[in-house]
Every structure is written in structure tokens, then in C-alpha cells.
Amino acid sequence: MLKTYSISEVAKELNLTVYTLRYYDKEGLMPFVERKPSGTRLFKESDIEALKVIECLKSTGMPIKEIKVFIDWCSDGDFTLQQRYDMFVERKAVVEAQLEELNKTMELINHKCQYYKTALDAGTEDIHKNNKIGSF
Amino acid sequence: MLKTYSISEVAKELNLTVYTLRYYDKEGLMPFVERKPSGTRLFKESDIEALKVIECLKSTGMPIKEIKVFIDWCSDGDFTLQQRYDMFVERKAVVEAQLEELNKTMELINHKCQYYKTALDAGTEDIHKNNKIGSF
DNA sequence: TTAATCCTTAGAGTTAACTCGAGGTCAAGC
């Protein structure tokens, strides 16, 4: 017999709330989770892995409705393999763009750290007044 | 005389809508933008730079209300230099964490690209059935 | 001078993703 987990155990493991997990279920992201006759959800190890993939997609900015489309493809069998592959290739491009964006952000933040360090040492922001760049 | 820009010019430049810019103004993010006697906003080059900083902070996930606190500090003068410096140092840590997270995401996405490429070549997902990892 | 194209304001509507409360079920321990 495979070990199963309760919704609160899964919530703790994935750093989500039970509310959020039930919300995901309501939105159709967890059709694979089985139930006791009483209705209580029984999460298998593989369900937790699936939820990690869902979290991964979410962290790329994919809306829940689109994630549901992917989950539906998973239930639909092999003839959706191409769509699923294409989806991940597209996600890869998205994440690459996000990484680039985030690196630019980091550059500006670093610049501002420098800017304020200099100003702080001088005791005034005026130290940057004659500088065409970075005054704000 | 310094060249000024209309709200729609700025919107185009920053890839925002005029609605969004007016919303930011309403939320207090743009106290520095001057007006014609008729009320029309006149954006200076430095205002656009300031908006780029705002966009940068926003892209780190900072909520608009917190950005407003920073903007207020900027108006308050040199005695808020320490706070502003601390804020950027903290943002730097946030962005570093985001980069780490995004790199993990990229790893999983790459793994899934591989997974589906293999499945696609085999014509079936069953190829991964005996594989403890990655079945979904 | 008249129309088009900006701009203004206040405030209502939208969307996504939760977040929670009410009311009920179920299983374990005293």
C-alpha cells in the first residue's frame, strides 16, 4: 500500500494553505487526487510531485486557467504529447525572458545601492547633483 | 527650456497605458510631475527616469503602497537617506532570491522538455513508466 | 468654426487568486 497524505500535510510540505489547495481542486487542477468514501482527499506521493509542477508553472506567471488546460491534456493521453511538449518549450522561452528582465532589474538595484551608499557617506544626496545619471 | 512629454508619449515609451500612469499619479507615485495651468501633466526627462525606477521596484514584486513610501522618502530629503539605502539593500536580497527560484524553475522546465521530447519520439508517455522520476 | 484629439476628474467595473465563514461529517480518545 502506498502512503497517503492529508490536505494539511500537503499544504505544509508545499508551503500553501489548505484553502489554496481546495481552491486549486475547485479550479480543476487536481483531478487525480482520490478520496475516501467520506470525501476526504488522499494525496499520493505522485500527486505532490504533480503539485510541484503546478507550482513551477505558476511561478512562471502562467494563470491557473492555462495550467488547467495542461492538466486536462495530461488526462487526455498520448495524443496531446505534442501540445504538452510545445507548452514547455514556450515556458522555457518565457522563463529565459524573465531571467533577462530580472538581471536588468538587479543591475539597476545595484546601481541604486551604490548611489545611496555614496550619498550616505557624503551625508547628502547633493553629491550626485552634477551627475547626469541616477539622480532621483 | 527642457523638453517635456505628454502622458501618452510617456505611456508609449514605458509600455504602459495612460490609465495606468494616471492611476500611479492618483496613488501618489508621481508628486514630481508638473502641470500646465490647464492641468495637463508635463513630464520631464527626469520624471521618466523616476518612473523607470518605479517600474524596476514593481518588477521585484514591491506593492504600490510600499513604493509610495519610498517616493515620500525621496521628497523628505537627506534625513531619509539611510532608509532608502536599506530599502535597496533589502530589494537586492529579494531579487537574489527570485533569481535562485527562477533558476530552479528553469531546471524543472528543462527536465520536462526532455521528458516530453523522449515521450514524443517514442510515441507514448509509457516510456517513462518504469522511471521513478518525472512521471506525470 | 468645427471636428478631432488630446487632456482632466470622480468613480464604477473587472480580474485573478486567494481567503474565509457557516454549517455539516467523521474518526479517535476518554
Added chain:
DNA sequence: GCTTGACCTCGAGTTAACTCTAAGGATTAA
């Protein structure tokens, strides 16, 4: 048998960040 605590559903409420509408004023081009 009764209490406790964790589970369930349904549906309403919340929040952030827009997004837009309505009503009207200013500016420009033919």
C-alpha cells in the same frame, strides 16, 4: 456516548492593480 479536531462543501468577501466610462475642458489642423 460525547467531545475534539480535522476534514468536507458552498458561496461570499477581499485585495491589488488596473481598466474604463462619463462628462467636460483645452489645443490643434483644415
